[in-house]
Amino acid sequence: MSTLRTIDELGDVRGKRVLVRSDLNVPLADGVIGDDGRIRASVPTINELADQGARVIVCAHLGRPKGSPQPEFSLKPVAARLGELLGREVRFATDTVGDDAKATALALADGEVALLENLRFNAGETSKDDAERGEFADALAGLAELYVGDGFGAVHRKHASVYDVPQRLPHAAGGLVAAEVEVLKKLTESPARPYAVVLGGAKVSDKLGVIANLLGKVDRLLIGGGMAYTFLKAQGHEVGNSLLQEDQLDQVRGFIEEAAKRDVELVLPVDVLAATEFAADAPHEVVEATAIPADREGLDIGPRSRELFAGRLADARTVFWNGPMGVFEFDAFAGGTRAVAEALIASEAFSVVGGGDSAAAVRKLGLPEDGFSHISTGGGASLEYLEGKTLPGLAALED
Numbered sequence: 001m002s003t004l005r006t007i008d009e010l011g012d013v014r015g016k017r018v019l020v021r022s023d024l025n026v027p028l029a030d031g032v033i034g035d036d037g038r039i040r041a042s043v044p045t046i047n048e049l050a051d052q053g054a055r056v057i058v059c060a061h062l063g064r065p066k067g068s069p070q071p072e073f074s075l076k077p078v079a080a081r082l083g084e085l086l087g088r089e090v091r092f093a094t095d096t097v098g099d100d101a102k103a104t105a106l107a108l109a110d111g112e113v114a115l116l117e118n119l120r121f122n123a124g125e126t127s128k129d130d131a132e133r134g135e136f137a138d139a140l141a142g143l144a145e146l147y148v149g150d151g152f153g154a155v156h157r158k159h160a161s162v163y164d165v166p167q168r169l170p171h172a173a174g175g176l177v178a179a180e181v182e183v184l185k186k187l188t189e190s191p192a193r194p195y196a197v198v199l200g201g202a203k204v205s206d207k208l209g210v211i212a213n214l215l216g217k218v219d220r221l222l223i224g225g226g227m228a229y230t231f232l233k234a235q236g237h238e239v240g241n242s243l244l245q246e247d248q249l250d251q252v253r254g255f256i257e258e259a260a261k262r263d264v265e266l267v268l269p270v271d272v273l274a275a276t277e278f279a280a281d282a283p284h285e286v287v288e289a290t291a292i293p294a295d296r297e298g299l300d301i302g303p304r305s306r307e308l309f310a311g312r313l314a315d316a317r318t319v320f321w322n323g324p325m326g327v328f329e330f331d332a333f334a335g336g337t338r339a340v341a342e343a344l345i346a347s348e349a350f351s352v353v354g355g356g357d358s359a360a361a362v363r364k365l366g367l368p369e370d371g372f373s374h375i376s377t378g379g380g381a382s383l384e385y386l387e388g389k390t391l392p393g394l395a396a397l398e399d
């Protein structure tokens with residue numbers, strides 16, 4: 001892989017409008033930010049540019065709105081928090097490439113910072129149609145003279161702000177992207193063995209795809225969280241109302257066979273916390289993973305699974321973990337995630353935890369962040385990097 005361009009290579013940024021693509025996709029409910037880890041991680045690059053006199057225009061996405069404005073996905077609360085963390089005022093543009101964005105960008109003085117409204121309020125941002133994406137990228141690029149890609153959590157997305165804009169402006173990678181890639185490189189270049197990957201979470205259809213390539217790289221694959229039920233179902237078990245990717249069952253059967261062929265140890269939950277509904281106070285009980293009642297949904301891995309997973313991590317020498325083991329946002333279903341996190345903290349492995357919610361879980365559970373070798377802001381991005389894929393948002397920042 002060729003090298004990422006650095007901010008220094010942009011030359012003197014004073015007085016220049018610099019569009020910074022950050023990943024500010026934080027948990028947000030009723031305007032309240034649940035975890036500001038990704039905002040904190042974005043601060044150094046923005047401050048570095050502003051300190052040099054750049055006029056910084058930050059752009060980012062929040063959640064998955066479907067290409068038009070949805071107030072619950074507004075970045076406005078994030079602008080306020082970003083301002084507090086930067087220690088400077090952040091002007092908020094109420095649109096992304098419209099009149100307010102243009103006026104806000106043009107009104108910036110040297111060293112000032114603005115944040116644009118959610119990129120995904122525009123269909124062009126995520127469009128699979130190159131022309132539609134390109135048109136939106138033209139408008140975004142038109143706001144600035146230089147581009148800095150620093151949203152590591154989104155570099156696996158071939159989206160306008162990630163992939164197309166850097167093709168239209170002189171560009172560089174921000175310090176966060178550079179630092180994340182530096183750590184992940186260690187996992188791809190002769191990782192100490194046994195090498196275990198733990199997968200969970202809820203973006204099942206997205207992340208099942210990475211398994212095919214990971215099977216050629218790892219010794220152990222532990223599957224929990226919302227990801228586990230498609231595996232259990234593929235093995236012929238009932239999973240009730242649990243999260244299920246019905247259309248990927250055949251693919252998962254293929255993974256199970258491939259793992260056996262390649263001698264990769266596939267570790268699945270043996271018991272789960274089966275709840276009557278998706279709610280913090282839902283009545284629940286521990287059931288065998290092979291016998292989830294039809295009217296129940298698995299919201300966490302059970303106590304025997306926690307022991308099993310911890311045991312398979314204890315002697316691993318390299319571990320990558322993405323995706324909570326259960327719905328950790330509800331205290332009753334946070335035990336599995338805590339058990340995996342504690343197993344990694346106790347181990348001597350080179351351990352990396354990645355993903356917005358996985359990193360948030362570590363902090364929410366009050367666990368020491370320095371118990372891990374690295375906490376990455378990217379889940380899917382890290383996984384696709386580990387697969388050995390060329391990531392659109394990194395390729396666009398190379399020489």
Ligand SMILES: Nc1ncnc2c1ncn2[C@@H]1O[C@H](COP(=O)(O)OP(=O)(O)O)[C@@H](O)[C@H]1O
Pocket residue numbers: 200201202203204224225226227243298299300322323324325326327328329354355356357358359378379380
């Ligand atoms: N069994 C489950 N059923 C439903 N959702 C789950 C389950 N286990 C974990 N989750 C959810 O997965 C979400 C995180 O998934 P994901 O976005 O893939 O992780 P990350 O952000 O770390 O990459 C959390 O909000 C969590 O509540």
Ligand SMILES: O=C(OP(=O)(O)O)[C@H](O)COP(=O)(O)O
Pocket residue numbers: 023025063064153154157203354355356357377378379380381
């Ligand atoms: O939260 C993110 O990814 P992650 O959950 O894999 O860590 C990124 O902000 C990317 O978001 P997306 O998966 O909606 O494109």
